[in-house]
Amino acid sequence: MAYKERIESEELKLFRFLNNRMVLPSKEQKIYLYLEKGFKGEVMFDQLTEELDPKKFLVLNDLRLETSSTNFQIDSFIIGQGTHFPCEVKNYEGDYYYKSNQFYVMNDTVIQNPLDQIKRSETLLLQTFQKVNYSIPIKSNVFFVNPAFTLYQAPLDKPIIYPTQLSKYLEEFNRKPSVLTDDHYKIADYLVKEHKPASPYTRVPPYTYELLIKGLTCFSCHSFLVLAGETKIVCNVCGLVEKVENGILRSVEELQLLFPAIKITTNLVFQWCKVIESKKQIRRILQKHYKTVGTRHTTYYI
Ligand SMILES: [Zn+2]
CATH class of the missing domain: 3.40.1350 (Trna Endonuclease; Chain: A, domain 1)
Incomplete structure (x- = not known):
C-alpha cells in the first residue's frame, strides 16, 4: 500500500x-x-x-x-x-x-x-x-x-x-x-x-444552478436513468444497486462541490435528486449526517 x-x-x-x-x-x-x-x-x-x-x-x-x-x-x-x-x-x-x-x-x-x-x-x-x-x-x-x-x-x-x-x-x-x-x-x-490540493475552480467554465440538468445519477455509470425505491436505487443502464442513503449523500457532496456557498436544505436536495419521492426521507438522512442549523422554514444543514 x-x-x-x-x-x-x-x-x-x-x-x-x-x-x-x-x-x-x-x-x-x-x-x-x-x-x-x-x-x-x-x-x-x-x-x-x-x-x-x-x-x-x-x-x-x-x-x-x-x-x-x-x-x-x-x-x-x-x-x-x-x-x-x-x-x-x-x-x-x-x-x-x-x-x-x-x-x-x-x-x-x-x-x-x-x-x-x-x-x-x-x-x-x-x-x-x-x-x-x-x-x-x-x-x-x-x-x-x-x-x-x-x-x-x-x-x-x-x-x-x-x-x-x-x-x-x-x-x-x-x-x-x-x-x-x-x-x-x-x-x-x-x-x-x-501537500496542498489545488483549487478545483480555476479552469471550469461558468455555470449556474439553473443551467445544470437535475437528477440523481448512477454511482458507477453516471446515468440519470435511476429508479428510487424505499431503501435502494437501481440504475436502468448498468444495473447497479445502491442504498438510497448513499445516493442522497453523494448528491449532497456533488452540490457542495459545485456550489460551495449553497445552503443544503431538504427542498434543494429534493429538487436536485428528482427521483426521491419522500422529503421526509431526505430530511431524516440530512439530519443523521449533517448538523442542523436554524429552525423550521430556515433550516439548513452543514
Ligand atoms: Zn449505472
Missing part, C-alpha cells in the same frame, strides 16, 4: 459532474478528457508501484508542493535508501515524434515537453529539501504508461521509461537493497504535510 494514496482530484470530480449536467465548451471538454485520461494512467502506474516492497520503499502519490511561491506537482514519489525517484506519468496514446528537444504529435503540433517538466520539478524539489536541510540524490523519470504510445526518433540518453520497459523497470527496484531509516519516514511525513 502506498504511503500516500492517490485520490481523484476535486477538479476531476467537478469536471465530471459538469460534463454530465451541461454541455462543456470544447476547450473545457478537452481539459476534462485530459484529466480523466491522466488519472487513468496514474492508476495504471500505481498498480505497478503497489508491487514495491513497503519495507524498502515508500511511495507517495500525487504531491502538490510549493516553494518560493512556486507550485509544482509530482505524480509519484518513490523514497528509497540512497536515492529518491520523482515519477512523471504520461498516458499519451498514439504516435508522437521527438525533434530538437521537443515533443510533437504526428500532425506537427508541438506539445509541452515532459522532460522540461521533470527538470523543473526536480529543481523545485531540491529547493524544498534544502529548506529542511535534507540532502539526497534524486533521479526523475518520465513514464509513458499507455501500451498504444509510440515515440519516433526517441532519444536514447533521456530519462524516459517506455510502456514496454515499465514492469521490468519497477521489478528491478525490489531487487535493490534498500533500508529505510527514521529520516526517510520524516521526509515522507514532511512532504505529506506540505
Whole structure:
C-alpha cells in the first residue's frame, strides 16, 4: 500500500459532474478528457508501484508542493535508501515524434515537453529539501504508461521509461537493497504535510444552478436513468444497486462541490435528486449526517 494514496482530484470530480449536467465548451471538454485520461494512467502506474516492497520503499502519490511561491506537482514519489525517484506519468496514446528537444504529435503540433517538466520539478524539489536541510540524490523519470504510445526518433540518453520497459523497470527496484531509516519516514511525513490540493475552480467554465440538468445519477455509470425505491436505487443502464442513503449523500457532496456557498436544505436536495419521492426521507438522512442549523422554514444543514 502506498504511503500516500492517490485520490481523484476535486477538479476531476467537478469536471465530471459538469460534463454530465451541461454541455462543456470544447476547450473545457478537452481539459476534462485530459484529466480523466491522466488519472487513468496514474492508476495504471500505481498498480505497478503497489508491487514495491513497503519495507524498502515508500511511495507517495500525487504531491502538490510549493516553494518560493512556486507550485509544482509530482505524480509519484518513490523514497528509497540512497536515492529518491520523482515519477512523471504520461498516458499519451498514439504516435508522437521527438525533434530538437521537443515533443510533437504526428500532425506537427508541438506539445509541452515532459522532460522540461521533470527538470523543473526536480529543481523545485531540491529547493524544498534544502529548506529542511535534507540532502539526497534524486533521479526523475518520465513514464509513458499507455501500451498504444509510440515515440519516433526517441532519444536514447533521456530519462524516459517506455510502456514496454515499465514492469521490468519497477521489478528491478525490489531487487535493490534498500533500508529505510527514521529520516526517510520524516521526509515522507514532511512532504505529506506540505501537500496542498489545488483549487478545483480555476479552469471550469461558468455555470449556474439553473443551467445544470437535475437528477440523481448512477454511482458507477453516471446515468440519470435511476429508479428510487424505499431503501435502494437501481440504475436502468448498468444495473447497479445502491442504498438510497448513499445516493442522497453523494448528491449532497456533488452540490457542495459545485456550489460551495449553497445552503443544503431538504427542498434543494429534493429538487436536485428528482427521483426521491419522500422529503421526509431526505430530511431524516440530512439530519443523521449533517448538523442542523436554524429552525423550521430556515433550516439548513452543514
Ligand atoms: Zn449505472
